[in-house]
Amino acid sequence: MPREGLLGIDALTRDEIQAILDRARDFQPKPNESFGRFEILKGRTVVNLFFETSTRTRTSFEIAAKRLGADAVSITAQASSVTKGESLVDTLNTLAAMRPDAIVMRHSASGAPHFLQRYLATPIVNAGDGTHEHPTQALLDARTILDRGARLEGLRVAIIGDIAHSRVARSNVYLLSKYGAEIVLCGPASLLPKELAKIAPGVTLTTNMDEAIRNADVIMMLRVQLERQHEAAFPASEYFSFYGLRLEHLRLAKPDVIVMHPGPINRGREISSEVADSQRSVILNQVENGISVRMAVLESVLAGKRAGGKE
Numbered sequence: 036m037p038r039e040g041l042l043g044i045d046a047l048t049r050d051e052i053q054a055i056l057d058r059a060r061d062f063q064p065k066p067n068e069s070f071g072r073f074e075i076l077k078g079r080t081v082v083n084l085f086f087e088t089s090t091r092t093r094t095s096f097e098i099a100a101k102r103l104g105a106d107a108v109s110i111t112a113q114a115s116s117v118t119k120g121e122s123l124v125d126t127l128n129t130l131a132a133m134r135p136d137a138i139v140m141r142h143s144a145s146g147a148p149h150f151l152q153r154y155l156a157t158p159i160v161n162a163g164d165g166t167h168e169h170p171t172q173a174l175l176d177a178r179t180i181l182d183r184g185a186r187l188e189g190l191r192v193a194i195i196g197d198i199a200h201s202r203v204a205r206s207n208v209y210l211l212s213k214y215g216a217e218i219v220l221c222g223p224a225s226l227l228p229k230e231l232a233k234i235a236p237g238v239t240l241t242t243n244m245d246e247a248i249r250n251a252d253v254i255m256m257l258r259v260q261l262e263r264q265h266e267a268a269f270p271a272s273e274y275f276s277f278y279g280l281r282l283e284h285l286r287l288a289k290p291d292v293i294v295m296h297p298g299p300i301n302r303g304r305e306i307s308s309e310v311a312d313s314q315r316s317v318i319l320n321q322v323e324n325g326i327s328v329r330m331a332v333l334e335s336v337l338a339g340k341r342a343g344g345k346e
């Protein structure tokens with residue numbers, strides 16, 4: 036039987052999510068200090084297997100594992116036998132034979148980790164699968180919102196950009212919806228699939244950015260994922276004037292609105308530098324919370340303790 040990893044937010048209960056968010060708080064560093072060092076996962080090995088480019092997520096998982104005392108090994112697809120034609124199942128089985136305690140995996144195919152987990156006894160933590168889910172991103176986003184003293188219940192969250200290709204949007208929709216947040220998805224019609232209004236309660240769609248931002252407590256901007264678009268879905272030269280977040284937009288939102296972005300940000304494309312660097316931006320807080328949240332996730336998966344108190 037496969038041990039339980041973390042494949043997506045959709046399958047988690049609100050209590051399981053809350054347990055991870057609460058535990059992540061214990062791992063947050065004190066001001067001007069680094070993350071603490073623990074021996075919770077001493078003697079355990081975590082393999083990071085990334086079939087897609089990544090800077091922050093891979094580094095963040097690696098630091099999280101090391102801060103918990105685990106050994107962390109990172110493999111990128113360009114440097115692996117995948118380029119020699121090995122199948123995904125063979126690659127994973129080979130790695131699993133080296134007896135790591137968990138595999139953190141990013142892949143461009145939606146559902147790849149779910150498929151592999153059926154064959155593997157090693158728990159898999161999904162670090163982003165295609166356009167499907169990016170569970171630790173949604174968890175670190177929730178931790179960041181909560182740090183501002185906000186409750187997730189009843190919040191109005193505008194998620195703006197390339198919704199169609201965003202696993203960040205999907206994972207956030209699943210998470211925020213479980214807390215009863217009001218979620219407005221916004222982007223050009225060609226990047227805003229109507230079905231998304233049905234994946235969870237509390238979701239509405241609009242192509243009008245002002246409408247999305249009006250009274251928002253949280254604005255989450257998304258990158259245009261050109262690597263996933265087979266043809267340009269919106270003229271690049273016009274994107275910023277219709278869907279780029281500028282200072283004047285913030286006046287429509289609640290006075291204490293926060294601006295989030297999972298990164299990498301493209302200044303002048305989906306967000307202006309003035310907004311990205313403003314007091315309202317919590318983009319670097321998100322990056323910092325990435326480590327504490329991933330520590331909580333790895334502990335929950337590896338220390339045999341499932342979030343929510345289940346053994």
Ligand code: ASP
Nearest residue numbers: 163169203258297298299
């Ligand atoms: N870093 C996020 C992801 O892996 C968002 C992005 O790439 O735009 O999905």
